[in-house]
Amino acid sequence: MTVQVLVVVTYLLVLVAIGWYSSRRSTGTAEDYFLAGRSFGGIVLFMALFGTNVTAFGMLGFPGFVYREGIGAFGFFGAAAALISPLLFIVLGYPIWNVGRRNGYITQSQMFADRWGSQLVGFLFFALPTFYTFLYLSVGVLGGALAVEEIAKIPYVVAAAMVTGVAVLYTALGGMRGTAWTNVFQASVFLLFLVVACIGIAHSLGGGAHLHQRLVVEAPEALARPGAGILSPASWAFGFLVGPASVIAFPHMFMRLLAARDMTSMRRTIAVYPWALMLLFVPVTLIGLWGRVAEPGLIGKEADRILPLLVEAHLPTWLTAVGLAAVLAAVMSSIDAQLLSLSTMFTVDVVGRGKQVQVWPGRIALLLVAMAAFLVAWWRPASILKMALYIFSGYTLLIPIMVAAFFWRRSTALAAVLAIVAGHVLLACYYSGALLGDAFELSLPTFGVLPVVWCLLVEVVLLLLVSLAFGGQDNAGADRFATPFQGAGR
Numbered sequence: 001m002t003v004q005v006l007v008v009v010t011y012l013l014v015l016v017a018i019g020w021y022s023s024r025r026s027t028g029t030a031e032d033y034f035l036a037g038r039s040f041g042g043i044v045l046f047m048a049l050f051g052t053n054v055t056a057f058g059m060l061g062f063p064g065f066v067y068r069e070g071i072g073a074f075g076f077f078g079a080a081a082a083l084i085s086p087l088l089f090i091v092l093g094y095p096i097w098n099v100g101r102r103n104g105y106i107t108q109s110q111m112f113a114d115r116w117g118s119q120l121v122g123f124l125f126f127a128l129p130t131f132y133t134f135l136y137l138s139v140g141v142l143g144g145a146l147a148v149e150e151i152a153k154i155p156y157v158v159a160a161a162m163v164t165g166v167a168v169l170y171t172a173l174g175g176m177r178g179t180a181w182t183n184v185f186q187a188s189v190f191l192l193f194l195v196v197a198c199i200g201i202a203h204s205l206g207g208g209a210h211l212h213q214r215l216v217v218e219a220p221e222a223l224a225r226p227g228a229g230i231l232s233p234a235s236w237a238f239g240f241l242v243g244p245a246s247v248i249a250f251p252h253m254f255m256r257l258l259a260a261r262d263m264t265s266m267r268r269t270i271a272v273y274p275w276a277l278m279l280l281f282v283p284v285t286l287i288g289l290w291g292r293v294a295e296p297g298l299i300g301k302e303a304d305r306i307l308p309l310l311v312e313a314h315l316p317t318w319l320t321a322v323g324l325a326a327v328l329a330a331v332m333s334s335i336d337a338q339l340l341s342l343s344t345m346f347t348v349d350v351v352g353r354g355k356q357v358q359v360w361p362g363r364i365a366l367l368l369v370a371m372a373a374f375l376v377a378w379w380r381p382a383s384i385l386k387m388a389l390y391i392f393s394g395y396t397l398l399i400p401i402m403v404a405a406f407f408w409r410r411s412t413a414l415a416a417v418l419a420i421v422a423g424h425v426l427l428a429c430y431y432s433g434a435l436l437g438d439a440f441e442l443s444l445p446t447f448g449v450l451p452v453v454w455c456l457l458v459e460v461v462l463l464l465l466v467s468l469a470f471g472g473q474d475n476a477g478a479d480r481f482a483t484p485f486q487g488a489g490r
Contacts, residue, residue: 002152002153003317003318003320003321004152004153004317004320004321004324005152005154006321007321007322007324007325008148008152008154008162008321008324008325008328011325011328011329012162012166012328014185015166015167015170015182015185015186015332016166016169016170016173018170018174018178018181018182018185019169019170019171019172019173019174019178019182020170020173020174021174021181022173022174022175022177022178022181023173023174023175023178025177026174026175026177028359030347030358030359031106032175032177033175033176033359033362034106034175034176034255034340034344034347034348034359034362035106035176035255035258035259036175036176036177036180036259037177038101038258038259038260038261039259039261040180040256040259040260040261040265041261041265042264042265042268042269043184044180044181044184045180045256045259045260045261045265045266045268045269046268046269046272046273046276047180047183047184047187047188048179048180048183048184048256048259048337049253049256049257049269049273050183050187050273050276050277051183051184051186051187051329051330051333051334051337052183052250052252052253052256052333052334052337053085053247053250053253053334054187054190054280054330054333054334055136055139055140055143055330055331055334057139057143057388058280058281058284058330059143059147059190059284059307059326059327059330059331060143060146060147060304060305060307060308060327060331061139061143061304061388062077062078062281062284062285062288063284063285063287063288063291063303063304063306063307064288064298064301064303064304064305064306065077065288065303066284066285066287066288066289067288067289067291067292067298067303067306068303069231070221070222070223070224070231070289071222071223071285071289072225072231072236073231073285073288074281074282074285075236075239076231076236076239077239077243077244077281078277078278078280078281078282078285079281080239080240080243080244081240081243081244081247081277081281082274082275082277082278082281083240083244083274084240084244084245085244085245085247085248085273085274085277086270086273086274088244088245088247088248088399089248089257089266089269089270089273090270092248092399092402092403092406093248093257093266093270094263094266094484094485095406095484095485096111096248096254096257096258096402097257097258097260097263097266098484098485098486099111099406099480099481099484100257100258101258102480103480105258106255106258106344106348107125107126107251107254107255107344107345107348107349108125108126108129108251108254108345108398109122109123109125109126109345109348109349110122110348110349111125111405112125112401112402112405112416113125114477114480115405115477115478115480115481116405116411116412116413116416116477117413117476117477118413118416118417120413120417121413121416121417121420122349124416124417124420124421125398126345126349126350128394128398128420128424129249129250129251129345129395129398130251130342130345130346131394132391132394132395133250133251133252133338133341133342134342134369134372134373134376135376135387135390135391136250136334136338136388136391137335137338137339137342137369137373138373138376138377139377139387139388139391140331140332140334140335140338141160141163141164141331141335141373141374141376141377142160142376142377143304143327143331144159144160144163144327144328144331144332144335145157145159145160145163145377146159146304146305146308147307147308147324147327147328147331148162148163148324148328150305150308150309150312152324157378160374160377160378161374163328163331163332163335164335164370164371164373164374164377165370166332167332167335167336167339167370168339168366168367168370170182170336171336171339171340171366172363172366172367175340175359175362176255176256176259176340178336179336179337179340180256180259182332182333182336183333183336183337185329186329186330186332186333187329187333189322189325189326189329190326190327190329190330190333191276191279191280192326193322193323193325193326194279194280194283194284194326195279195283196319197283197287197311197315197319197323197326198282198283198286198287200314200315200319201287201290201294201310201311201314201315202286202290204314204315205290205293205294205314208286211289211290211293214293215289215290215292215293218292218293218296219292219293219296222289222292223289232448234447234448234449235448235449235450237449238449238450238452238453239450241392241393241396241450241452241453241456242388242389242392242393242396242450242452243388243392245396245399246392246393246394246395246396246399247395248399248402249395249396249398249399249402250341250395251341251342251345252334252337252338252340252341254341255340255341255344256337284307287306287307287310288306288307290310291303291306291307291309291310294310294313294314295309295310295313307327308323308324308327311323311324339366339369339370340362340366342365342366342369343361343362343363343365343366343369344362346361346362346365346369347359347361347362347365386434387434389431389434389450390427390431390434390435393427393431393450393451393452393455394424394427396452396456397420397423397424397427397452397455397456397459398420400419400456400459400460400463401416401419401420401459401463404416404463404467405481406481406484407484408467409478409482410467410468410471411463411467411471412466412467412470412471414466414470415462415463415464415465415466415467415470415471416463418462418463418466419458419459419460419462419463419466420459422458422459422462423455423456423458423459423462424455426451426454426455426458427451427452427455429442429444430442430444430446430451430454430455431451
């Protein structure tokens with residue numbers, strides 16, 4: 001057995017052990033299983049949110065993005081994330097926690113159906129997050145399997161099955177508490193490794209100054225200001241819409257916010273969050289840039305392999321094995337949360353509608369969703385970046401509706417439904433090639449900006465016009481969403 005395989009097996013066993021231990025602390029209730037009894041303090045809440053936010057895209061797709069597009073990718077995703085994500089935790093995260101705690105909500109569908117007294121709004125907040133999260137989950141399984149295949153030389157299908165199976169096991173055992181405790185372990189592993197790997201790879205390749213000189217000579221376009229494509233000035237200006245802004249709409253982030261114990265835990269998390277994001281994005285940006293001269297010629301989704309390629313080629317064997325565990329940590333810290341959120345939504349919004357919520361349907365749903373995600377990952381769809389842009393854009397389109405729910409009493413269910421449907425249908429048309437294959441690509445004009453900009457414009461205009469035309473009728477849900485910042489100063 002190679003060192004890499006031994007480390008992978010040991011790492012996965014540690015995750016299962018944490019899941020088993022957390023299951024011993026469970027009270028057995030649905031709220032304890034799905035939301036850990038709303039008991040997360042500052043450290044666990046931060047690690048649960050941050051670990052969940054770092055996915056296959058952060059560890060594999062983003063370095064590949066930098067490899068293809070150059071230094072401008074850092075501002076497009078990294079720097080913007082450090083500013084926008086914590087800001088949205090303040091503007092929307094606290095209201096989500098506060099209103100959710102007051103009214104006992106567990107899922108987005110519950111919350112927003114109640115706000116407008118509309119089962120159709122609830123259905124859309126079930127169906128769309130389920131669809132995007134399932135795709136996101138599949139991308140995570142794909143990314144983890146690619147990393148295991150590249151470094152440990154385990155066949156791709158076996159690696160995908162291994163990653164998926166272990167995530168199902170410890171998530172089913174421990175529920176929200178188990179995934180949060182494993183996130184504390186996983187986030188510590190991948191942050192520490194990224195710093196060490198960045199230093200080690202730079203040293204192996206002659207140092208940071210030498211690498212910069214090589215980039216200037218061999219790949220000057222990687223350091224130049226981009227002028228076309230996804231990083232053109234117009235697209236770059238709206239880059240925060242396809243990543244940083246979308247985080248607050250992830251159902252797995254939404255449910256972790258609901259699990260916070262108090263406002264102090266929220267404030268501490270928000271204060272630390274931007275620094276942790278920079279600690280993540282600076283090393284992966286540098287690794288993506290250095291890959292341009294260390295491993296030139298990677299095309300398309302092959303660039304998503306740049307981090308494991310450099311780790312394998314330029315770090316000692318034992319550290320390479322730790323690197324594989326770090327990639328798995330980033331991937332699985334989101335896979336487990338996505339699995340749990342999908343099973344929670346199925347249990348609460350479908351099986352448990354109008355009835356006492358039970359835990360066992362959630363465990364069955366975990367297994368079924370994981371099997372479906374494994375099949376999609378086996379198919380190996382478009383590049384991680386291309387799928388991520390579509391998924392993040394879809395989440396972003398939920399945000400105007402969430403803002404209206406908390407801050408615009410006049411908004412109506414009809415306006416919310418029309419706006420949601422129009423925005424997401426238009427987005428699917430823009431990304432038809434990513435969803436159905438290149439043969440189905442629709443050549444819709446973007447006028448130099450990201451498709452999500454036009455989808456948001458259509459959505460917001462419809463939300464405003466229809467609400468102004470037919471709004472003004474209060475309902476009990478609007479009263480329950482009043483004073484979303486009540487108690488924020490305590």
